[in-house]
Amino acid sequence: MDFSLSPETNAFRLRVRDFVSEHILPLEADRAHYDDHENIAPHVLERVRAEVRKAGLWAPQMPRHMGGQGLDVVGMAVAYEEMNRSIFGPVCFNCAAPDDGNMIVLDKVLPESAKARWLQPIVDGKVLSSFAMTEPAPGAGSDPSMMQTRAEKKGDRWVVHGRKWFITGGGKAQHFILLAKTSDDPRRGLTAFLFDRDQPGWRIERQVPIMGPEDHGGHAELVFEGLEIPDDQVLLKEGDGLKFTQIRLGTARLTHCMRWTGMAKRALELACEYVEQRHSFGQRLADREGVQWMLGEAAMAVDMGRLLTMRAAWLLDQGSFARKEVSMAKVVVSEALHKAIDTAIQLCGAKGYSKDMPLEWMYRYARLARLGDGASEIHKMVLSRFLLAEGTDFWSWT
């Protein structure tokens, strides 16, 4: 078993690392670089994105012929971790959710003839995209089979009525992926569609305010009042909605884990810098066993999450859905992220709690990790289903 990185993957990692250190990390300290929603200000983002392109690091998860760098999933894991050393990192490389997951799935499922219209503008960073699945109760949340938004076939068009909420980026997205119910069949009742912001028959009811910093375009509540979608904007086939979400969410969930590992490492990097300098009662904090145990436990948690992430990434590269492995990574990395940031805030004392450090930003952001893209309890439920079905084969090597 070889845990080392290929020379190419490591070289790309180092280029991303250097870029983040030189061009992105220094931006965090100045509030003028933030927008009103605590994300990187659009004019600063544009400047950095131009530098990313010049450095040949743009959209590394996308194929080269589309302007990306053609990384495999293991390569992405390594690069994304380096990007999220900065809270602004992933969006500068066009690797932030939800565009990232949307691009990956559209590249897999769209016919080549449709990619120029729907995918290339997202890859180029010309438009933003959203993924609209979650609904307010009694609609689909953890359980997609509870979907209330309906699409009804009328001639060669589908007519959509319903409501979605927490749709990340919805306020600014041009291209939307929408999940709707198209029949009562328990397995083939959902269908995935594409629609453009300019198509009439839907509106943004409000932006849902959240605890953490906002993505560009916020978290929108959308109302569909007769949106008409042509039949050629169905993704895969009618009734393939669950299959589509499985293809999207496998990699998309894992890319969260890749980014969160980078953020967790940064939190511990900040904690180490502080405890190596700070003294109390005649001793450096770093020399105290109580502090060492806190750091050691958090570092170990981050590494456990990273190992699970890398195994799932490798399996995805082999063509597997890696459902168990992605679920395990999602649960463990989201908890490791919390542990790392919480430990860092504790060890940095009042400064860690203040806006002089990015730790409080990360702490509020991180609460999402145990909820979004499947709450931890749902992933554990999925894992227990596998265990009950497979018995000791759950841990099979093949």
Ligand SMILES: Cc1cc2nc3c(=O)[nH]c(=O)nc-3n(C[C@H](O)[C@H](O)[C@H](O)COP(=O)(O)OP(=O)(O)OC[C@H]3O[C@@H](n4cnc5c(N)ncnc54)[C@H](O)[C@@H]3O)c2cc1C
């Ligand atoms: C910041 C943010 C961004 C988001 N972005 C998007 C987006 O872009 N697109 C999108 O479609 N959705 C998005 N979501 C929604 C997210 O995916 C859902 O919140 C998530 O799937 C859970 O659904 P829910 O909130 O309806 O929780 P519910 O289904 O109401 O569940 C509530 C809680 O109940 C528990 N629970 C539920 N079922 C079980 C069970 N079977 N066993 C044990 N416990 C259970 C869990 O603890 C769960 O957290 C976003 C959410 C947030 C907070």
